[in-house]
Amino acid sequence: MPAGKTALGAILGPVRGKLRWAIAAQAVSAAAGVVPFIAVAELGRVLLGDGEDRTDRAWTVTAIGAGALLVRLIVALVAGGISHLADNDLQFHIRRRLVDRLGRVPLGWFSSRNSGQVKQAVQDDVDAMHHLIAHSLLDITTATVVPAASLAYLFWVDWRMTLVVIAPLLIGLTLYSATMAGLAKNLPEYDRAMGRINGSAVEFVQGIAVVKTFGQARRAHREFSEAADDFSEFFLKWVRSTQYSKAAAEIVLSPIAVLVATLAGGALFVTRGWLDAVDLLPFALLGIGLTAPVLSLFYAGYELRVARGAADRVAGILDTPELPVPEAPGSPEGDRVVYRDVRFSYDGEQDALSGIDLELAPGTVTALVGPSGSGKSTLAALLPRFWDVTGGSVSVGGVDIRDMALDDLYGRVAFVFQDVRLSQDTIAANIRMGRPDAGADEVRAAARAACVDDVIEALPRGYDSVIGEDARLSGGQAQRVSVARALLADAPVIVLDEAAAHADPHSEAAVQDALSELTRGRIVLMIAHRLSSVVDADQIVVLDEGRIVERGRHAELVAAGGRYARMWQAHERTARWRPHGPGPVPRDPAAESAADVTADVAATGGVS
Incomplete structure (x- = not known):
């Protein structure tokens, strides 16, 4: 991995250009999405205000709002399409690199790792990065642009009332910070616990025939149960330590709480003459929309942490030393x-x-x-x-x-x-692993020499039968296929x-x-x-x-x-x-x- 780069940053390198375009499009979409709300607020101010040109101004504001809504829909589709294409390209790229690297590491590397850990890196960890790339980066962009655009407009209307609207937001952020404080400490343990469950589940399934034969099914299942119980105990302890601060944060940041604070503050400002009644409308419309993006930002932050952990594990495999190969291979003389x-x-x-x-x-x-x-x-x-x-x-x-x-x-x-x-x-493909360019007659000749041709021909589709589907071979028959x-x-x-x-x-x-x-x-x-x-x-x-x-x-x-x-x-x-x-x-x-x-x-x- 290049020095100075995080694992996630290095892994995202091949699709960074697409992601920049997706983020830029999402920023335009998010900004355009604020305009219809501003248009409604301005429309109310126009219709409730004075002036002979109210009708013309009302139609102008309405046209701007409708046009912005159309722009938002189109550009949002473009941003989502680009981000999903980037995710598809990255998953294909990473999985090919992982399979290529796993094919080049010494086979002894696998002896110190169970199949559940390898499966987690190749499948689960790559999947964990999907939500970040296809959704969370766009959510982070929206959660940043929408509040910024809304607050800029509200400050333009009245900076004092804007501070009232921001108050619940600041309190909620403080409470959420307390909730998220333990995430960095607990997330690695969460990943380790999930790895243990994956590993014990895969090993239990793979060894079920043996453990049942020797009457050890209860013992083997107990190992999986203990891993699941350990995870449950850890996760419940984590949730209980944050439940009160998280509940309080979500209450304070709820649209109802923000609306109550806005109306209470607005009533005070209007009755004191600090704010015209018509000017309260923008705060009632846009104020309640400030908290939803912030909540999305916290959830996206969690997805980012999960993706970083997944990227670290994927990078660990991609950085595994390969079996050294010579630059100028030698040519053996004979086979001794x-x-x-x-x-x-x-x-x-x-x-x-x-x-x-x-x-x-x-x-x-x-x-x-x-x-x-x-x-x-x-x-x-x-x-x-x-x-x-x-x-x-x-x-x-x-x-x-x-x-x-x-x-x-x-x-x-x-x-x-x-x-x-x-x-x-297929049976033919399994035999052909010995020489991928071999023809059908050569495959059959090898099977005949291995005394397994009659077994294969008796299968529903012969050499085209698929292992595990319509080709279920005994141990001796499978061994003869490997000999072929x-x-x-x-x-x-x-x-x-x-x-x-x-x-x-x-x-x-x-x-x-x-x-x-x-x-x-x-x-x-x-x-x-x-x-x-x-x-x-x-x-x-x-x-x-x-x-x-x-x-x-x-x-x-x-x-x-x-x-x-x-x-x-x-x-x-x-x-x-x-x-x-x-x-x-x-x-x-x-x-x-x-x-x-x-x-x-x-x-x-x-x-x-």
């Missing part, structure tokens, strides 16, 4: 992957990985195993630059991945994870978080067939959650506390009797366990699948 003395830390203090040296040769499968928290997922995530290393380097084809163009890197490295994410779009996406990308390096770990036996077989097609002839880095899936790997890397403690093939590591051998023994003991007591276990794929899952928990301590 090399981790050289890699060190990585999430917080800059404690290393999650240290001293990692690893080579992935073309046509080989490397499996990462180890207990939960050992660094398997972190090590794999460094290759597609979900994070950048803290020390050392990761290279592809002899070029540090930080020196590669991102398009080149992602053209060479694809990843398939257990947690499948499909967008609410990776197949279409045809990347020579695959990062694979064992995709079949949570599939049912039937789906698992199909997913494994799809994965076999995906990994054929490629460099594969696989995060292994089940030891039974790594026995044929060309290289097994055992991690513990962020370091490589063993590496080799399955038979070599078992014979070495080290950490991997103990994990394998635990895996075999668990695989032989059955709930109905000891004895031979008949071969059953479903039982073996369940045993493998249980073995992971026992042998590896879970997923890192």
Whole structure:
């Protein structure tokens, strides 16, 4: 953000020209809107006064009032149209910038923020600026111009009576200032409370299946309820602290209160001979119109504060450092992957990985195993630059991945994870994410290779079926769609978080067939959650506390009797366990699948 500018000022930069035109038009409209009231007052003074030319003067005043009213209507429409066009342009501009920036920040940035916070910035905060741009700036202009024009005319009629009319206005402003005094202090807490409610609501909805499955719906709902109760308690305390001053201010600034003060003061002035009775008419007409714009000014001020808070949060995302890209990208020669003395830390203090040296040769499968928290997922995530290393380097084809163009890197490295994410779009579009320019035949070929073509063809609209509407896929089916996406990308390096770990036996077989097609002839880095899936790997890397403690093939590591051998023994003991007591276990794929899952928990301590 440019130095010396507020976040809101910087964000409004692209539409500042349109807003100036809208404000100028609104100022003309507001001034013209005062003229009909002045015309009515002057018409009364003309008709009740003396003079032979009263008729001509009356028609002249009437024509001026009618013309001003027409001007007000036309120019107000122009001002509103310009401000709404500015708002539309700005929302489009901001959302594109936000999406572009979110697409360029490291994916690790999202791990410290819940989806509710991101949603608030991208949707709610951008919407919060709509009212300011499309309405509040015009309201502020009207609230400034109308009283100024009215008071100028009233001072011209009689300055003493004008002071009487202003008195309720000054008292009301003082009371409202007391009401607004705590706004700056309470508004940040209000935003934080709303953020907590948004976050807990989104997380509750996303995790509802899990929490209900394990009977924790009441506990999960309690977290949302506590966030809502905290907000309610805070908001009620805020409202109660200002209710009396706010009520008093609105009473004093009400048209009835101003009219009573005007008539009482006017009666005194007329009976004392300080003011002609006919001259009381302008004050009765325009005096009651002074307070409404002032109230609008306070409400617009609140909208301005809300917009400033929203702009600060939006600017915080827009100022998030992007993943660095080289000015002169290098060109890899080949696809060999090399981790050289890699060190990585999430917080800059404690290393999650240290001293990692690893080579992935073309046509080989490397499996990462180890207990939960050992660094398997972190090590794999460094290759597609979900994070950048803290020390050392990761290279592809002899070029540090930080020196590669991102398009080149992602053209060479694809990843398939257990947690499948499909967008609410057609099946074809989801597969085509791997290569947007792919034709329909190529999409179908990838789906056939991923063993999911028959599933897609059975959907109501086939490949044109939309996820979440007429395409509801099981976990295994969605996983095969993600494999088809990776197949279409045809990347020579695959990062694979064992995709079949949570599939049912039937789906698992199909997913494994799809994965076999995906990994054929490629460099594969696989995060292994089940030891039974790594026995044929060309290289097994055992991690513990962020370091490589063993590496080799399955038979070599078992014979070495080290950490991997103990994990394998635990895996075999668990695989032989059955709930109905000891004895031979008949071969059953479903039982073996369940045993493998249980073995992971026992042998590896879970997923890192």
